[in-house]
Amino acid sequence: MKEYRLTQEGLDMLQTELDDLVKNKRKEVAERLKESKEFGGDLTENPEYEHAKNDQAFVEGRIEQINDIMKNYTIVENGDKGTIDLGITVVLKDLDEKKERKFKIVSSVESDPEKNKISDESPVGRALLNKKIGDTVTVKTPAATKTYKVIDIL
Numbered sequence: 494m495k496e497y498r499l500t501q502e503g504l505d506m507l508q509t510e511l512d513d514l515v516k517n518k519r520k521e522v523a524e525r526l527k528e529s530k531e532f533g534g535d536l537t538e539n540p541e542y543e544h545a546k547n548d549q550a551f552v553e554g555r556i557e558q559i560n561d562i563m564k565n566y567t568i569v570e571n572g573d574k575g576t577i578d579l580g581i582t583v584v585l586k587d588l589d590e591k592k593e594r595k596f597k598i599v600s601s602v603e604s605d606p607e608k609n610k611i612s613d614e615s616p617v618g619r620a621l622l623n624k625k626i627g628d629t630v631t632v633k634t635p636a637a638t639k640t641y642k643v644i645d646i647l
Contacts, residue, residue: 497601497602510555514552518552577646578623583596584645587640587641594609597611599612617634
């Protein structure tokens, strides 16, 4: 079984999502299934029923996934602010584009690139782990090879 490294924030986020799925989404989907069956006729030709069944499969799958994570996680404390690890925000200078970028290193479960939260399992996240201010890393991503210098660790 895979062990998941989480920040406390990530664990709280998962617990909130699980509570919502179990208490709200599961009931909403069940109600939609019931309503779509009441239309009668052949269920294979009922798009509302098919959509509700797909939503039910997604909700149940996500509940199972979160339950698996909840059984196999370790909380990573923000210990040494001198090195990059899970939960740390880092300021980098992109040496190729001469721009500064700011990322928070999170678990793959918490990753949200649109909010500058990158996974510790991503190429950039993995390359940054255990680095210190002043270190330079070269990262090969599917799009390009990038070189970053660690400017600050927050």
